[in-house]
Amino acid sequence: MNAIRTIKVLGRWSLNRLQGKRMPLIAVFSMTHYCNYYCAMCPFGDPDKDAQMRLAMHRDLSTEQWMHIMSKVAPYVIWSIVEGGEPTSRKDILELLEHLKGLGLPVTMITNGSLLHTLDLDRLKHCVDYICLSIDSLRQESYCKIRGVKPEIFKRVMSNLMLLKDHNIKHYINSVITKWNAEEFITQEYFDIAKNLGIKTVSMTFVEDRADVNYSLLPDRSTMVKVCNSILDYMERYDEPFILIPPLYWEQIIEYGRVLFDECGVWKSIFVNADGTVMVPCWKYKDNAYNLLEHDVEYVWSREEWAEVKHCRECDVLACIWYSSQSPTVLANGYMRGIRMLIRKHLG
Numbered sequence: 207m208n209a210i211r212t213i214k215v216l217g218r219w220s221l222n223r224l225q226g227k228r229m230p231l232i233a234v235f236s237m238t239h240y241c242n243y244y245c246a247m248c249p250f251g252d253p254d255k256d257a258q259m260r261l262a263m264h265r266d267l268s269t270e271q272w273m274h275i276m277s278k279v280a281p282y283v284i285w286s287i288v289e290g291g292e293p294t295s296r297k298d299i300l301e302l303l304e305h306l307k308g309l310g311l312p313v314t315m316i317t318n319g320s321l322l323h324t325l326d327l328d329r330l331k332h333c334v335d336y337i338c339l340s341i342d343s344l345r346q347e348s349y350c351k352i353r354g355v356k357p358e359i360f361k362r363v364m365s366n367l368m369l370l371k372d373h374n375i376k377h378y379i380n381s382v383i384t385k386w387n388a389e390e391f392i393t394q395e396y397f398d399i400a401k402n403l404g405i406k407t408v409s410m411t412f413v414e415d416r417a418d419v420n421y422s423l424l425p426d427r428s429t430m431v432k433v434c435n436s437i438l439d440y441m442e443r444y445d446e447p448f449i450l451i452p453p454l455y456w457e458q459i460i461e462y463g464r465v466l467f468d469e470c471g472v473w474k475s476i477f478v479n480a481d482g483t484v485m486v487p488c489w490k491y492k493d494n495a496y497n498l499l500e501h502d503v504e505y506v507w508s509r510e511e512w513a514e515v516k517h518c519r520e521c522d523v524l525a526c527i528w529y530s531s532q533s534p535t536v537l538a539n540g541y542m543r544g545i546r547m548l549i550r551k552h553l554g
């Protein structure tokens with residue numbers, strides 16, 4: 207059922223492309239302005255949690271508004287990503303995930319994992335395809351430094367990771383590589399611990415430095431090269447844990463210190479903020495927002511402003527932008543890499 211839906215949506219999208227029309231293919235729903243974490247690399251890490259909570263209470267979409275927007279977006283896309291803020295901090299998160307599933311959309315929820323034990327996991331299992339657990343470091347000390355939380359929270363996240371396993375909920379972990387955890391990738395300890403924990407898939411990306419702060423968390427150039435070489439080495443030697451970000455991303459960073467692409471593909475995702483707005487062409491254009499409560503997807507995607515980022519190269523290492531900006535050949539290679547891994551695993 208889902209495969210037929212995906213083929214239909216992809217077919218329509220390809221026809222639009224042939225006519226030079228930009229349309230989204232992936233939906234990202236940023237469910238709330240609130241996050242219970244303090245990550246230095248993330249704007250949602252704002253330490254003034256009272257103000258953030260007030261903002262969430264005043265500006266977050268209601269359950270009905272989110273359902274309305276999700277229904278509006280669903281016909282255009284083949285996958286949905288639910289994140290935030292911290293999506294699990296919303297009381298209605300399961301209801302909203304169920305709504306998305308009911309629309310026939312595959313769902314990945316990105317979460318810090320600290321509140322998963324408060325959810326009905328048997329219900330969660332039926333309304334997500336994957337949980338992406340953000341675990342930047344598998345060492346308690348570095349994790350707490352990057353995420354600005356106490357050791358008890360790290361322990362809670364690790365025990366919630368085990369809950370996902372116990373409930374057979376498909377999951378992978380994601381790390382943002384900063385100068386505070388780069389060493390763990392150079393020594394490959396991150397992968398070894400992940401493997402010992404029974405984690406089958408990991409994803410990681412270098413931190414994209416924020417423009418609104420006066421510090422950088424990116425490791426220096428020579429450390430970045432060491433990280434990339436080590437990740438490439440691990441990929442070549444081991445199938446597990448499977449590393450989602452393909453070799454080309456790491457190779458480009460070794461060679462150029464950043465990633466390359468011809469045209470920014472930010473328009474391939476529809477990124478809906480917690481108040482229903484979409485910033486066009488991207489989050490750097492805060493004053494140019496259209497609210498999906500008022501406008502249709504077609505109207506927003508036909509704006510001329512999208513052309514403004516065509517030649518923008520401001521995102522140095524952001525993996526999601528890199529991926530959406532790659533040619534169909536690179537994407538097909540990535541797909542085949544996944545299939546090859548699955549075949550190797552099943553044939554022993």
Ligand SMILES: C[S@@+](CC[C@H](N)C(=O)[O-])C[C@H]1O[C@@H](n2cnc3c(N)ncnc32)[C@H](O)[C@@H]1O
Nearest residue numbers: 247248289290291292316317318340382413414
């Ligand atoms: C904004 S968070 C929201 C979801 C949830 N609160 C969490 O921590 O997973 C979504 C993802 O973006 C990643 N992220 C945050 N800031 C980033 C940055 N500056 N560069 C790259 N990834 C970042 C997080 O680690 C997380 O995996």
